[in-house]
Amino acid sequence: MSLLTIGTVAFDTIETPFGRAERVVGGACTYISWAASYFTNDINLVSIVGDDFPDDEIKALEARGVDMSGLEIVEGKKSFFWEGKYHENMNNRDTIATELNVLADFDPVLPESFKDSQYVMLGNLTPEIQIKVMDQLTKPKLVVMDTMNFWMDIAMDTLKKAITRVDVLTINDEEARQLSGEYSLVNAAAKIHEMGPTYLIIKKGEHGALLFHEGNIFSAPALPLARVNDPTGAGDSFAGGFIGYLAKTDDISFENMKRAIIMGSVTASFCVEEFSIGKLKSLNQEDIKRRVEAFKALVSFDL
Amino acid sequence: MSLLTIGTVAFDTIETPFGRAERVVGGACTYISWAASYFTNDINLVSIVGDDFPDDEIKALEARGVDMSGLEIVEGKKSFFWEGKYHENMNNRDTIATELNVLADFDPVLPESFKDSQYVMLGNLTPEIQIKVMDQLTKPKLVVMDTMNFWMDIAMDTLKKAITRVDVLTINDEEARQLSGEYSLVNAAAKIHEMGPTYLIIKKGEHGALLFHEGNIFSAPALPLARVNDPTGAGDSFAGGFIGYLAKTDDISFENMKRAIIMGSVTASFCVEEFSIGKLKSLNQEDIKRRVEAFKALVSFDL
Numbered sequence: 231m232s233l234l235t236i237g238t239v240a241f242d243t244i245e246t247p248f249g250r251a252e253r254v255v256g257g258a259c260t261y262i263s264w265a266a267s268y269f270t271n272d273i274n275l276v277s278i279v280g281d282d283f284p285d286d287e288i289k290a291l292e293a294r295g296v297d298m299s300g301l302e303i304v305e306g307k308k309s310f311f312w313e314g315k316y317h318e319n320m321n322n323r324d325t326i327a328t329e330l331n332v333l334a335d336f337d338p339v340l341p342e343s344f345k346d347s348q349y350v351m352l353g354n355l356t357p358e359i360q361i362k363v364m365d366q367l368t369k370p371k372l373v374v375m376d377t378m379n380f381w382m383d384i385a386m387d388t389l390k391k392a393i394t395r396v397d398v399l400t401i402n403d404e405e406a407r408q409l410s411g412e413y414s415l416v417n418a419a420a421k422i423h424e425m426g427p428t429y430l431i432i433k434k435g436e437h438g439a440l441l442f443h444e445g446n447i448f449s450a451p452a453l454p455l456a457r458v459n460d461p462t463g464a465g466d467s468f469a470g471g472f473i474g475y476l477a478k479t480d481d482i483s484f485e486n487m488k489r490a491i492i493m494g495s496v497t498a499s500f501c502v503e504e505f506s507i508g509k510l511k512s513l514n515q516e517d518i519k520r521r522v523e524a525f526k527a528l529v530s531f532d533l
Numbered sequence: 534m535s536l537l538t539i540g541t542v543a544f545d546t547i548e549t550p551f552g553r554a555e556r557v558v559g560g561a562c563t564y565i566s567w568a569a570s571y572f573t574n575d576i577n578l579v580s581i582v583g584d585d586f587p588d589d590e591i592k593a594l595e596a597r598g599v600d601m602s603g604l605e606i607v608e609g610k611k612s613f614f615w616e617g618k619y620h621e622n623m624n625n626r627d628t629i630a631t632e633l634n635v636l637a638d639f640d641p642v643l644p645e646s647f648k649d650s651q652y653v654m655l656g657n658l659t660p661e662i663q664i665k666v667m668d669q670l671t672k673p674k675l676v677v678m679d680t681m682n683f684w685m686d687i688a689m690d691t692l693k694k695a696i697t698r699v700d701v702l703t704i705n706d707e708e709a710r711q712l713s714g715e716y717s718l719v720n721a722a723a724k725i726h727e728m729g730p731t732y733l734i735i736k737k738g739e740h741g742a743l744l745f746h747e748g749n750i751f752s753a754p755a756l757p758l759a760r761v762n763d764p765t766g767a768g769d770s771f772a773g774g775f776i777g778y779l780a781k782t783d784d785i786s787f788e789n790m791k792r793a794i795i796m797g798s799v800t801a802s803f804c805v806e807e808f809s810i811g812k813l814k815s816l817n818q819e820d821i822k823r824r825v826e827a828f829k830a831l832v833s834f835d836l
Contacts, residue, residue: 413621416759437740440757449754449831454743456719488834522836528752529832531791533825
């Protein structure tokens, strides 16, 4: 089934305890699309860049089955840029610089052929833009939305309006607590379900992810890794693997959502091993399969 | 098989966002023994209290199959006392007061009938005392040791000597990093294996636990709970359920260790629901069974 991805396509400068990468390719939509491309080659990308964005990066995504006709290229302007520095523990980071550039005027207009996309991944953006995209969709089968505490701080009302219209919300544990006002994640999930989403995914980074649905909970671990070079894009790679698998299998039951969570965990585990999309660009189906087996081994017990 | 438990038997005053409990029964050995008692009734307890410790608490453990002849009762002195206050997030706590009392002179002498105990749980105590206990054992089948950052800060050399002699070490993620000097838990585990323990359990509180053994990893979640009233004793209840199940089944293979981890997670999940040992004292086999099923459901997926 067709998958629509929307979010930033951008440059990042990233410093972690293991190195530094200058003006490398980043952006939520980039990570989502690369991760999803290992499960489906029917992807419609919607984003915006300046004329500084490398053509071969666009061609590389096209070669993976991503329709790039929804990528607006603004002549004479620069792409969105983010610079961040990770702390020793890699769970915290400081934003050093944010340059909105083309993103300041982003007003996505979906190509006609994108409007009937069945699976929709709204990457982290202003809730206004996420709503504008939903307004243009004819009848999506599943809308997944990612967001962050920043929008809860400055645009909670609009964010809540957006949330009423989505099927799956992906946020981290602190954001779930902020959004719901509940400390217990079980109680937070119950309140967030009342806001609209029938599925809630709580991303916990190196501690894995939780899926909540109608009183049921699924817990997926993260794969313990010998080296994490760069956590940037882990959540987006998770979202991409998750929705890519759903679009491929076209099954939105709780049981299949669990499988999709594992696929998201798999793509996220690859993402963090190298800076930028270095590792995500170089995978094959055998790599995916082997890591799925590693996840099965990691949690399997017989009682 | 016979199980030896050693650690504090004590009083705690505990404040959490959900309430306050004054001078309630606590101590590592108390939690370990209660948790283990749901799996085996052949438990040898070694600890020390003052003459202020309630006799009915001693009798309650005896009724669960715990041999209390190794509990030294010091007339005219008071039991160990700890007071703590948990932060809003319950993952952090401040120690308000610590009164060593009888613990200052604790020099455990094992009753003759305890020396051939097969399974040994060394609760968190000074590493000197943990070594003294190991010196008195004839030929234990499995020694599990719990410790904490406090001993790493003030007695690292003695702690490392103790660690060379144990089969399973249980610590939290930050402690694993401190002990090994490695940030990645995979690399930390490799270094800690070199120090002696063939099994390493990393306790992650609300994020579950990891078991490392010969390059294999098992990840167990914690059960998401609607209410956690008091996290005190969660790690000890985990250890008690873990070693209680191993003593019952007398099987120290990696596969059985995984089952034991689930049993530890089950007893820990009950522990935190009420203050002190309130919940741990009131369980039956049906409660344990139902919660084991909840853990199975929580992680099960079919790929």
